[in-house]
Amino acid sequence: MKIFITGGTGFLGYYIIQELVNQTDHDLLVLHRSSASLSHLDQFKSRIKFIEGDLENIHPVDAALASADMLIHAAANINFTNHKDDLYQTNVVFTGQLMDLALSNNVKKVVHISSTAALGKAFENKLLDEAMDWEASKYNSHYAETKYLGELEVWRAISEGLNAVIICPSQIIGTGDFSKGTPHLLQQVDKGISKYPIGSNGFVDVRDVAKMVRQSLENDLASGKYICSAENLSYKTILSILTKELSSKMPNSSVSKKQIQFLKMVESIPFLRPSKSINSQSLLVAQRSMQYSNAKSIKHFNFAYRNVAESLQEMALKYKQWKDDKSLSPYLL
Secondary structure (H helix, E strand, C coil): CEEEEECCCCHHHHHHHHHHHHHCCCEEEEEECCCCCCHHHHHHHHHEEEEECECCECHHHHHHHCCCCEEEECCCCCCCCCCHHHHHHHHHHHHHHHHHHHHHCCCCEEEEECCHHHHCCCCCCCEECCCCCCCCCCCCCHHHHHHHHHHHHHHHHHHCCCCEEEEEECEEECCCCCCCCCCHHHHHHHHCCCCECCCEEEEEEHHHHHHHHHHHHHCCCCCEEEEECCEEEEHHHHHHHHHHHHCCCCCCCECCHHHHHHHHHHHCCCCCCCCCCCCHHHHHHHCCECEECCHHHHHHHCCCCCCHHHHHHHHHHHHHHHHHCCCCCCCCC
């Protein structure tokens, strides 16, 4: 069995590949950009055939899918800047192209990685499930909107006969390249964070997401959309656990509306570029109290999620070990 994977060189992609190598005997075809670093995947290279390509070079993707049995689409543009066009091209246009190629090449099963962000942020303090309809809201980031539109491309392909599953992880936690993305939070907490957002969110261990991806491929009855989320917790709770484990200072005040408004004004200055992860839009979203139901995934997959506090403790330990010895792998087993 051959599985074609997009986003395999990224944070989640690493753990999907690790899960598939450890738990299956499938051959993996991994798409990568010409500029992507592949060294962190060296331990898996006996099971991987690398395919160079991207949104501007779709022909190698078409050729690879012609020999693939299954597709995992984990590639996404994840940032909270105002550059909606870049997000749209990757999260919507590329997704639509992939679904068309999966149909034309008779791919047997597709797993598309979406996000709970695609459910929208219009309703807080309400337990959201897979049946939630999208509602326009000022709290919906451009990222959320494009992930929702990307889901529509998958649903369109399903209506045309594609066998596909959509997985919507909440906030994914885990370790990896500590200089960017989700793992970078550990470095930030270690150095000290001055304030915390007042909202809450769903959280899930990256290894649980990878496991659900594998089970979605293997389970013939898996269909439609599944929220992948272990627990709903406040950002303050998450930071309190990490600051304790890293022996760093817990911020003693929250982000205010005035501070977000000031940051938004600063970002409007043309020569100032907002951060992809922490800016006025991401902070506005993080002020919302969001809750997600994992009942469907638990029922359909008999899924047992890792405890978030224990995952955070394991992450902090891995970070401290890596900080003391940079030759160690930053990834969790």
